[in-house]
Amino acid sequence: MKKLALAVLVAWGAWHYAAPHLTMAAAMDYAHKNQDKPWAATLAYSVGWFYYQRANYPKAQEALSSFVNDFQAGPHTATGLVRLSEAAEENHDYAAARAALDRYLHDYPDDPDRNMAQQRRDMMSSR
Numbered sequence: 355m356k357k358l359a360l361a362v363l364v365a366w367g368a369w370h371y372a373a374p375h376l377t378m379a380a381a382m383d384y385a386h387k388n389q390d391k392p393w394a395a396t397l398a399y400s401v402g403w404f405y406y407q408r409a410n411y412p413k414a415q416e417a418l419s420s421f422v423n424d425f426q427a428g429p430h431t432a433t434g435l436v437r438l439s440e441a442a443e444e445n446h447d448y449a450a451a452r453a454a455l456d457r458y459l460h461d462y463p464d465d466p467d468r469n470m471a472q473q474r475r476d477m478m479s480s481r
Contacts, residue, residue, distance in 0.1 A: 395428030
């Protein structure tokens, strides 16, 4: 019983310490400070995707914009540009959405999602 109580106390203490310190903004800062690490691009992209999944489109647009600018040749950059365009469109920032799709279409001509991105870009021409 003492071991269980101790384990619960340690878990609560760890959560109590970590909750205010482990934020999405802190994760993004950490990724940007460690851009030379192989995991940094994935972490930065994940922060933007986290905000997007939570329908926090202003934060998603900010995080994804920062991601695609700082990790221009990363493993998630193509997807990040598409997600950035989606977040920007949700924010009614059509210029940013078009710019993200234009960059995607220019930089990733052989990407499998190119047709979908081209269709979205064509639909945005009227906005």
